[in-house]
Amino acid sequence: MSIDWPRIGYAALTLFIVINYGMIMTALVRKIGARVSGRYGIRIYQNYIDLVKNIALRSKITHGVMYYLGPVFRLTGGVGLLLFVPTIYGSAMWSNFSFAGDLVLALYFVFFGTLGMALGAAESGHPYSAIGITRGLSQVTVAELPLALAVFAISLQYQTLNITDIVAAQQGGIFNWTLFTNPVATLAALFAFVGTMMRSPFDVVIAPQEIPIGPPTEYHSSYLALMQTNRVLFPIAKTVIYMNLFFGGATNWFEFAIKVFAIYMISVLVGVVHPRFRVEQSITFFLKWGLPVGVLAILLV
Amino acid sequence: MVRAFVTLVFVAILGLAFGRLALDYVPDAALNQTAVHYAELTPPETGAQNVVAAIIVTYRGLDTLGEVTVLFLTAAIVALVLAQTSGPTKGRGSGLLPSGELLQTGTRMLTPLILLFGIYVFVNGHLTPGGGFQGGAILASAALLLLLADPVRRFSHRLLSWVESGSGVFYVLIGVFGLFLAGGFLDNRILPLGDFGSIFSAGAIPLIYALIGLKVGAEFSSILESLEEAEDH
Amino acid sequence: MVSPILIIAIGLGAAFLLGFVNEDRKGIAFALTLAALAAMSLIALGWTLAFAAGNAQTADILTAGFPPPFAINLRMGPAEAALSLLVAATGFLSAIYMRDALYRHGRRAMAVLLVAIMALTGIVMTRDIFNLFVFFELIVIATGGLVLLSEDRRALAAGFKYLVVAQVISIMLLIGIAFVYHAMGSLNIDDIGPVALGFSGAGLALFLVLVALFLELKPFPANGWALDIYESAHPGFSAIFSAASGSAALFAADKVLATSPAWLPLATAIGIITFIGANILALRQNNDRRLLGYSSVAQIGLLLTIVGQRDLLGDSYLFIAGGVLVAHAIAKAGLFWMSGLVGHRDLKDWAVLRANPVLIFAFATFVAMLVGLPPFPGFYAKWDLAHILMAGDRAWLVALILIGALIEAGYLFRWFGFATKREAPEGFPGFSVNKMGIVFVTLLAGWTSGWIWGDLSANPNVLSMVPVLFALAFLVLEPLPARIKNLIAIAGLVGWFVFRYPAYDPLQLVFAIIILVGGAVIFLASFNWQGRRLGFYPPAMLMYAGLAMLIEAETSFTFFASWEILTLGSYFLILRGKMSEPHALSYIAFSLGGAFAILAGFALAANGTQPFEMAALADVAQTAAPYVFILLAVGFMTKTASIGLHIWLPGAHAEAETDVSPMVSGILLKAGLFGLWVLLMHMGQTQFYGINLTYFLVWIGAISAFLGGLMAIFQEDAKRLLAYSSISQMGYALFSLALMNHLGWLLALMFVINHYVYKSMLFLAVGGVYARTHTKLMYKMGGLITLMPFSFVSVLIGIIAMSGVPPLSGFGGRWVFYNAIMTADMRLPIILIFLSGPIGFLYLFRLIHSIFLGQLKDEHRKLKEAPFWLLVPQMIFVLFLLAFAVVPGLILRRVDAYISTFFPEGGLEWTSGGIISEFGYWNPVAIMLVIGVIFVSVFLLLLWMNHDAQKVKQFNIGFAGERPYRPETTHFAWNFFAPYRKAMGFLVLPVVTTFWNAVTDVLHETADFARKFYTGNGQTYALQALGFVVVLFLIGSGGTP
Amino acid sequence: MIYVAGLMGLAMLGAAIVALATKSTAVAVIAAGLVSLFASVVFVLLAAPDVAMTEAAIGSGLTTFLFFFVLSRIRREGGNG
Amino acid sequence: MAEIAMMSGFALILLGIFGALTNRNLLRMIVAFSIASTGVNVVLVSIGYLPGRTAPILDAAVPLESAAAQIVDPVPQALVLTAIVIGLGVTALMLAYAYSLFRHRKSLDISDFTELKW
Missing domain, CATH: 1.20.120 (Four Helix Bundle (Hemerythrin (Met), subunit A))
Structure with missing residues (x-):
């Protein structure tokens, strides 16, 4: 098992770039949201301030081992999701630890973070976090279904489980992106994308209304720091997967920035318009709309 | 009412079945193979004049043994049944009028005659019609007469059961002797066939018939006895 | 002589x-x-x-x-x-x-x-037929007499009813004999000569004789009188009446029928109607002797059916009729004699037998003999009967016989359940010694008859098979303390594995490892019990014996014998649970139904060739192949509890004892899977009217996986949750097996291994928690992570492995699954599998959350960790899971090679680092390393920031400024997945349960309605007898009087 | 010969019908005795002397007596015949 | 001759059975059954009858040589003998039962003895 140090170095660098990009982009998106609704909105570097504040806070308590490891699982999930998928196509240095079977790994690694978070929040003993977990798990299992079907359709189409091959197959012009070669699968995947981005109408899990903040109710200070970095990193990592699978991947960082921002804006636009679903409504929504489109995707390929 | 109608329908259909049996019945012109054998070979093989008696005692001896056992069983079970049911105890034979002078002397005169006739019937059962069962029945009627005439009288239980068991055991012994001495179980050639037509002919048939007579007589009497005693205890 | x-x-x-x-x-x-x-x-x-x-x-x-x-x-x-x-x-x-x-x-x-x-x-x-008449009359009068021996006053009336019906019978018999004599000229049976089937002249005469003999055999509609005698007579006499006079009258009928074979169909018809009718009516009986009366009438009916088939059965007729007759006679006599021991007449009062374990063993033996389970004569007889009848294409008759036998098994095992589980009426004087002696003698006679029939049978003698003998040896070892017996059991299992190791092919090797080595590991948990633990080791070893022989069976007989032995063993094992009586009954009913389907399937496949090689399943005639496939598949699916046949599993696994649940769930379900494996190996692509049958299996597998998981989500009882999850996992395995491609089978095999490991681990963990908290309801627990860390670790590892989260072996299964479905031609069922994957994750999270996380209840504060011996096997499983995650190739490489003999293309290359498939690459070690590094670095980052975190007490949570006092109100566990229930609750409506309940209710209703037929009036019984004769006459003569 | 047999047959049936139809059991028993008496005559006509004697002795004699014996027992103990 | 006897025999049996199955009094049932068994005996003997022949006694009137041509079939007569005695046996037993049932329940109606049912 030869450990090739340069690859680890570049992976760390990719991680650093993407975290910063995430910090700025999420802040920018919230600023756009605020401006649309006539508010001034937060400063672009607000996320950095929150991060520094959380790390500096002195009140540190723990409810037990799993509680302590909850955020660690969460962040590992986010980082792992990013590093197992090639961020920049073509360049060996920016394709991180991706390998031939990473499509399946990407699909199932999402649960790693969710499992850790759920276990940690559950041990906190706070009933509200437990209710939040129920809602989160119920929703994510059904939301993932259209994505799984879409991914299966694509892997049947490209006859491979390797993301790099899929991206390679989409090079050369916009029209051979999966968006156009297999629009139904892309639509199904987008259903899932909107569902898992924790934006309305599917954000009842951590929505700040009668229950403070869902699973992370009991987390604070340094735990919250880790979670925040993950909340910044995880959407970007997921968007990178969507970009590679459906939107032709990114050949350089500039194209990467533009595409990620554009895909991310899809969920924002959908979120702004819709009121919040209850969990059983979202479940039925995915089964009534997401599932048929996914089935169509499989049958048509 | 419905039951009577259903029974009627069933019996009617059964009648049809029997009717068909009767219509298909055509009396044989000649005896069938079994009957012919019996007709021709009874004298040489068994030495009995009365073919039916020969069939009853030797040819189908097992049936008769079975049948005697039927009576033995009936006597035993009737005693069992009546022993179980404890009835109202109003003394022995009470409520019956004491039999008049005429009846008693008549009984005393008639009983020996009946007994003699019964013995006659089963002694030469192998010659003339009649045999063990008829003789036994007549003996029983003698016992019956005595019971009717004098309801209080009781036969000694010992005597009855001894006669019954003795004749039964002896009958089975004859059968077993037949197995060792002659051709098979209940074969009557263990004794000489004697000259055709005389009292002491046809091997063991008269002996067996006598035993049957005694046994049947004893059994019927014990049935009557147990019926009579039913109210004693 | x-x-x-x-x-x-x-x-x-x-x-x-x-x-x-x-x-x-x-x-x-x-x-x-x-x-x-x-x-x-x-x-x-x-x-x-x-x-x-x-x-x-x-x-x-x-x-x-x-x-x-x-x-x-x-x-x-x-x-x-x-x-x-x-x-x-x-x-x-x-x-x-x-x-x-x-x-x-x-x-x-x-x-x-x-x-x-x-x-x-x-x-x-x-x-001689007239001599027969005389002896029959003797029996009538003797029965009239012997009935009086009974203490029951009602026997008198029963005797009179018997005599009335006997008069009707003797009239028919005498008329018949007279006209037969007239027609044939001789009274000897050998001279009667073949009489053509007809209703005039000699035919009608023989009909009257035959109908009288049949009436003597207590045929179904006209046997009220016999039942009254069984109910009221002295049990000693009832034994004679059922075993001896029944057999004698049957032999008489057989002698007369032998002369004119044209009349045999009449016997078959009456026999089968009596067998089915009497068995159904027996369902509603709660007087033990009357139930035995119905059962003996039914058995005589079965024997009459066999007599009716004597021309087809030929020279094995004596063996079959003898086997069923001996089994019936010994068992019935034994049961009647035992009814004398028990004071009261209700079925539930037989619970007093528990005072003496030998009597319980005797009761079990007699029930097994009646139902025809190995190693008793009825088993061999039923096997040969089914084969010969199927060869003579009388499948409908085999079906009716098996249905009747299933109903009989139903009410007999229900009765046995009452005896073992209901509380005995107190103030019981105890058993009289000489009566117990008689019952013991009958027990010995039963087992010797089993040995004799085993020797006589063309197939191997079940009692001569080493594993069975080893299991029966435990009967002798019962007085030993449990721990010593446990040692012997483990040694036996491992010894047998080592002894048989060279003979196994890779597939058998995997199953052998799970059954034998796996069984030994689970037996470690049994060290937890002190005392003698009566009645645990013989059934357990019987189950393992059946399983060990199942995987090595070459011929269909050994396969079926071992199948029934493991069913029998596992039934008694499950029955040990405290509230397991109804569930054990539904288990045995479904299992025996499945076993009879398998018997019918083998009989149809063998088509007369004895002994029938399992491999010969491949070349079964095309006409019969689909039906054989369906029968065998249904039989095996009762064991893997696929949807529709699954309602026995939750109760059976949940109510079983702590160390029995993992055995039954982890190992026993594999028997069904092994059966399906053998079936698909030999009869893979059987067409049924053009549709490939394996498509059905794929769909059933997928639906079971999805619905099994969905039902598991809504369970409040931890063990039921795991039981439903077994249904889902077995559905998964069936799905992947039925994909019929290389990776599908490899995935199925990985499932077999994975499911055994984590299901046993989870059941033992929940068992350990139950041992401490004495409750299985999850919402009553909570916060046990601090008190039971080891149990928590094993459940956590179990969840990660089962739900397919990357680092552990579950992900390997998912990866192979993805490659398998790439080449599969079936697309739609795969959607159900996609959804049931995450659902699996949901119910497992509910398990770990409600038990270990959340609020600790007051009464659980001073609980200790789970018992040591329950933890040992769990830790072994944890180590195995980690090892299997890192180095899956160890076992799978050889199996992969073996599977490629069936499906050459689509295999995997096993390089040192990773596994390469046609579509992708999976390097478990690399993934594990990368995730480990990331995890540690993030953990160090958190430690650096937050090394001095202060441990707070339980209720120190930001609860809107309030401080909650009662853990019950703040532990959210009840109705955990409420949104799921609202959204998809309709899928979980108990459709299947209501269907099977409806089936049993219909049977019980017909029984309740039909038994009113016996009004108790002697005259009505005579009328029914006459009606029986008349109806037969009308049917026979073609309705033309 | 035929006419005598016919007459006896009819007599038997008549007696049987009487036995079944009467109200009082005593008359029924006597009628049954009559039936077996006529039957023994028929047996004589059918050239079966042994059977005739048996039927007469046992059929009409003893059976009738048994019935009357039980009947009197039952009547004395308050039953209706 | 034989046909007439057989007809009346069968009629007797049918009457006997009908009487036994409709009359509820125990004694009347037993009477009916005894009539039915007499009927059976008549039928049995009529089977053995060959027209124009004499009784099976080989005395002076029936010389040995021509016996086979002169006597009726003796076998049914032997059977009937046994059947009559058995008939008596069963009747006596039923009477004893009836008497005991009467003492037990003070009734002779068969529909009163229906405790054992279903």
């Missing part, structure tokens, strides 16, 4: 001799009776042994020294010898049993008993 006529001579002689013994010397009279009965039995025994040793021929005994047509002759063949022995021995044992009744009624009753037994042997031996 002694002349058999002496049997009759001794019987009569002794009866008459009793007359000499005077009234009050009962001892001598009883001694004489016993001596006579013993002599009769010895003569019969002498002849039977002579025939068995082969140095005797069928002897014709002449009476009165003249040849047959002119005198009565008796015959002593092997059948007659065996039956006379049966009759005489039953008489002898009953005489001893009824000692005090005989003393009370005096020498007359003894004489009646002697004459009854003599008459029965007469019926068996005589060759």
Whole structure:
């Protein structure tokens, strides 16, 4: 098992770039949201301030081992999701630890973070976090279904489980992106994308209304720091997967920035318009709309 | 009412079945193979004049043994049944009028005659019609007469059961002797066939018939006895 | 040899001799009776042994020294010898049993008993129909007499009803004999000669004789009188009445039928109607003797059906009829004698038997004999019967017989369940010694008859198989303390594995590892129990014996025998649970239903060739192949609890004991999977009207996986949750098996291994928690992570492995799954599998959350960790999971090579680092390393920021400024996935349960309605008998009177 | 010969019908005795002397007596015949 | 001759059975059954009858040589003998039962003895 140090170095660098990009982009998106609704909105570097504040806070308590490891699982999930998928196509240095079977790994690694978070929040003993977990798990299992079907359709189409091959197959012009070669699968995947981005109408899990903040109710200070970095990193990592699978991947960082921002804006636009679903409504929504489109995707390929 | 109608329908259909049996019945012109054998070979093989008696005692001896056992069983079970049911105890034979002078002397005169006739019937059962069962029945009627005439009288239980068991055991012994001495179980050639037509002919048939007579007589009497005693205890 | 006529001579002689013994010397009279009965039995025994040793021929005994047509002759063949022995021995044992009744009624009753037994042997031996009539009348009168021995006042009325019906029968018989004599010219059975099936002249005469003989056999609609006698007579006499007189009358019917085979269909029709009818009516009985009456009428009906098929059965007729008859006679006599031991007449009062384990064992033996389970004669007989009937394409008859046998198994095992589980009425005086002695003798007779029939059978003798003997040896070891027995059991399992190791092919090797080595590991948990633990080790070892033989079975017989043995063993094992009685009953009902389907399938496949190789399944005729496939598949799916046949599993696994649940769930379900494997291996692509049957299996697998998981989500009881999850996992395995491609089978095999490991681990963990908290309801627990860290770790590892989250072996399964479905031609069921994956994750999270996380209840504060011996196997499993995650190739490489013999293309290359498939690459070590590094670095980052975190007490949470006091209100566990229930609750409506309940209710309703047919009025019974004759006559004569 | 047999047959049936139809059991028993008496005559006509004697002795004699014996027992103990 | 006897025999049986199955009084049932068994005996003997022949006694009137041509079939007569005695046996037993049932329940109606049912 030869450990090739340069690859680890570049992976760390990719991680650093993407975290910063995430910090700025999420802040920018919230600023756009605020401006649309006539508010001034937060400063672009607000996320950095929150991060520094959380790390500096002195009140540190723990409810037990799993509680302590909850955020660690969460962040590992986010980082792992990013590093197992090639961020920049073509360049060996920016394709991180991706390998031939990473499509399946990407699909199932999402649960790693969710499992850790759920276990940690559950041990906190706070009933509200437990209710939040129920809602989160119920929703994510059904939301993932259209994505799984879409991914299966694509892997049947490209006859491979390797993301790099899929991206390679989409090079050369916009029209051979999966968006156009297999629009139904892309639509199904987008259903899932909107569902898992924790934006309305599917954000009842951590929505700040009668229950403070869902699973992370009991987390604070340094735990919250880790979670925040993950909340910044995880959407970007997921968007990178969507970009590679459906939107032709990114050949350089500039194209990467533009595409990620554009895909991310899809969920924002959908979120702004819709009121919040209850969990059983979202479940039925995915089964009534997401599932048929996914089935169509499989049958048509 | 419905039951009577259903029974009627069933019996009617059964009648049809029997009717068909009767219509298909055509009396044989000649005896069938079994009957012919019996007709021709009874004298040489068994030495009995009365073919039916020969069939009853030797040819189908097992049936008769079975049948005697039927009576033995009936006597035993009737005693069992009546022993179980404890009835109202109003003394022995009470409520019956004491039999008049005429009846008693008549009984005393008639009983020996009946007994003699019964013995006659089963002694030469192998010659003339009649045999063990008829003789036994007549003996029983003698016992019956005595019971009717004098309801209080009781036969000694010992005597009855001894006669019954003795004749039964002896009958089975004859059968077993037949197995060792002659051709098979209940074969009557263990004794000489004697000259055709005389009292002491046809091997063991008269002996067996006598035993049957005694046994049947004893059994019927014990049935009557147990019926009579039913109210004693 | 002694002349058999002496049997009759001794019987009569002794009866008459009793007359000499005077009234009050009962001892001598009883001694004489016993001596006579013993002599009769010895003569019969002498002849039977002579025939068995082969140095005797069928002897014709002449009476009165003249040849047959002119005198009565008796015959002593092997059948007659065996039956006379049966009759005489039953008489002898009953005489001893009824000692005090005989003393009370005096020498007359003894004489009646002697004459009854003599008459029965007469019926068996005589060759003359009028002599048959005389002996029948003797039996009628003797029965009238012996019925009086009973203490029950109602016996008198029953006796009278019997005599009334007997009069009707004797009228028919006499008329029939007369006209048969007229037509044939002889009274000897051999001269009656073949009479054509017709209803005029000789035909009608023979019909009357036959119908009288059938009425004697208590046919279904017209047998009210017999049931009243069974209910009210002395149990000693009922034993004779059912075992001896039933068999004798049956043999008489057989003799007469043998002369004119044209009439056999009549016997078959009456027999099968009686068998099914009586069994259904028995469902609603709660008087034990009346139930036994119904059951013996049913068994006689089955025997009559076999007699009706004697022309088809040919030379194995004696073996089959003998097997069923012996099993019926011994079991029925035994059960009647046991009913004498039990004080009260209700089925539930048999619970007093629990005071003596030997009696419980006897009761189990008799029930197994009646149902025809190995190693008893009924099993071999039923096997040969099914094969020959199927070869003679009488499938409908086999179906009816099996349905009847299933109903009978139902009410017998329900009764056994009452005996073992209901609480015994107190104030029980205890059992009389001599009656127990008789029951013990019958028990020995039962097992020896099992051995004899095993030897006689063309197939291997079940009692000679080493694993079965090893299991039965534990019966002897019962008095030893549990721990020693446990050691022996583990040594036995591992020893057998090592001994058989070279003989296994890779597939068998995997199953052998799970069954034998896996079984040994689970047995480690059984060290937790002190004391002797009666009744645990024999059934457990019986189950393992069945499993061990199943995977090595070459012929269909050994496969089926081991299948039934493991079913029997696992039934008694599950029955040990506290509230497991109804579930064990539904388990045995479904399993036996499945087993009978398999029997029918094998019989159809074998089409007469004995012994039938399993490999020969591949070349079954095209016409029969689909039906064989369906039958076998249904049979095996009852064991893997696929949807539709699954309702027994949750109750059976949840209510079983702590160490029984992992055995039954982790190992026993694999038997069904192994069966399906063998089936698909040989009959993979069977078409049924053009549709490939494996498509059905794929769909059933997918639906079971999805619905199993969905139902598991909503369970409040932890063990039920795991049980439903077993249904889902088995559905997964069935789905991947039915994909019929290389990776599908590899995935199925990985499932077999994974499911065994984490299901046993989770069941043991929940068992450990139950041992401490004494509750299985999850919402009553919570916050046990601090008190039971090891259990938590094992459940956590179990969840990660089962839900497919990357680092552990579950992900490997998912990866192979993805590659498998890439090449599969079935797309739609895969959607169900996609959804059931995450659902699996949901119910497992519910398990770990409600038990270990959340609020700790007050009464659980001082709990200790789970018992040590329950934790040891769990830790072994955890290590195995980690090792298997890192190095899956260890086992799978060889199996992969083996599977490629079936599906060459689509295999995997096993390089040192990773596994390469056609579509992707998976390097478990690399993934594990990368995730580990990331995890540690993030953990270090958190430690750096937050190393001095202060541990807070339980209720220190930001609860809107309030401080909650009661853990119950703040532990969210009840109805955990409420949104799921609202959204998808309709899918979980108990459709299947209501269907099966409806089936049982219909049966019980018909039973309740039909049994009103017996109004108790003697005249009605006579009318029914007459009606029976009339209806048969009308049907027979084609409705033209 | 035929006419005598016919007459006896009819007599038997008549007696049987009487036995079944009467109200009082005593008359029924006597009628049954009559039936077996006529039957023994028929047996004589059918050239079966042994059977005739048996039928007469046992059929009409003893059976009738048994019935009357039981009947009187039952009547004395308050039953209706 | 034989046909007439057989017809009346069968009629007797049918009457006997009908009487036994409709009359509820125990004694009347037993009477009916005894009539039915007499009927059976008549039928049995009529089977053995060959027109124009004499009784099976080989005395002076029936010389040995021509016996086979002169006597009726003796076998049914032997059977009937046994049947009559058995008939008596069963009737006596039923009477004893009836008497005991009467003492037990003070009634002779068969529909009163229906405790054992279903």
